[in-house]
Amino acid sequence: MQEWRLINFGYSDGAMNMAIDEAVSQTMVEGVVPPTLRFYGWRPPCLSLGYAQKASEVEWDVCGSLGVDVVRRPTGGRAILHDQEVTYSVIAPEENPLVSGTILQSYLKLSQGLLRGLRKLGIEAEMVSHKDLDELGTSACFDSPSFYEMVVGGRKTVGSAQTRKNGVLLQHGSIILDIDADMLFSVLSFRNEEVRNRMKQAFRSKACSLQDAAGRKLDYQEVSEAIASGFCEALGITLVEGKLTPAEIALARKLAETKYGSDEWNRKR
Numbered sequence: 001m002q003e004w005r006l007i008n009f010g011y012s013d014g015a016m017n018m019a020i021d022e023a024v025s026q027t028m029v030e031g032v033v034p035p036t037l038r039f040y041g042w043r044p045p046c047l048s049l050g051y052a053q054k055a056s057e058v059e060w061d062v063c064g065s066l067g068v069d070v071v072r073r074p075t076g077g078r079a080i081l082h083d084q085e086v087t088y089s090v091i092a093p094e095e096n097p098l099v100s101g102t103i104l105q106s107y108l109k110l111s112q113g114l115l116r117g118l119r120k121l122g123i124e125a126e127m128v129s130h131k132d133l134d135e136l137g138t139s140a141c142f143d144s145p146s147f148y149e150m151v152v153g154g155r156k157t158v159g160s161a162q163t164r165k166n167g168v169l170l171q172h173g174s175i176i177l178d179i180d181a182d183m184l185f186s187v188l189s190f191r192n193e194e195v196r197n198r199m200k201q202a203f204r205s206k207a208c209s210l211q212d213a214a215g216r217k218l219d220y221q222e223v224s225e226a227i228a229s230g231f232c233e234a235l236g237i238t239l240v241e242g243k244l245t246p247a248e249i250a251l252a253r254k255l256a257e258t259k260y261g262s263d264e265w266n267r268k269r
Helices: 014-029 060-066 103-120 181-186 193-206 210-214 220-235 246-260
Strands: 002-012 036-042 046-049 069-072 080-082 085-093 150-152 155-165 168-176 237-241
Touching: 002 014, 002 220, 014 036, 014 046, 014 069, 014 085, 014 168, 014 246, 036 220, 060 069, 060 181, 085 220, 103 150, 103 155, 103 168, 103 220, 155 193, 181 193, 220 237
Parallel strands: 002 036, 002 237, 046 069
Antiparallel strands: 036 085, 046 080, 085 168, 150 155, 155 168
């Protein structure tokens, strides 16, 4: 049974959250830290863009007026408004048999942990085994599920993305406690208000928060503990509570300042 490091980091801003994920990934290349499962939240709220997403899809002035950060992820996909949620990240060597294989194969392995975790919360989630057609095609991630993502009653409740670099896999994802569709669609750019409102209504029929699915209030701690337990069962691992190393912290601070906190990175496309 493998031992993985568990880090429950708490809340940070968008630049530092993405910087930590990359810092752990880079440090793991050197073989000095174990596979890591991390949970974190976002303060202030933050709109994260997929790596290849166009900066023109963001209403930058509106984000500033609402106090919403913007950061570009190192992973692909579409925009996510991180606010009332628990975010997870899994970082492990690509060759580790618990995450190895193609992107879809590793997605399947990790999604088993998410599925078990959600069911521990009393949520009857299911795993999507096909790619739904996205007829409306907005910039929002939760518009439609992808392979092996979590849905409740056909509505997406967890959005994940993955990247691999230098032999290390990073998968992180947004587990939504509650959704503020009005805020999300105010910070995304549309041709006109009619399109914005139409897309927002369609989004509400496609996305589902955990609290809606469970029919009760859920908090960060309860959800992170359930998801951690789900990963333990699905992957057959033991989680050992740990902290970031001094090297990871130093690298994360540097990346937050020079990369994830910079316009050069966040507005580059």
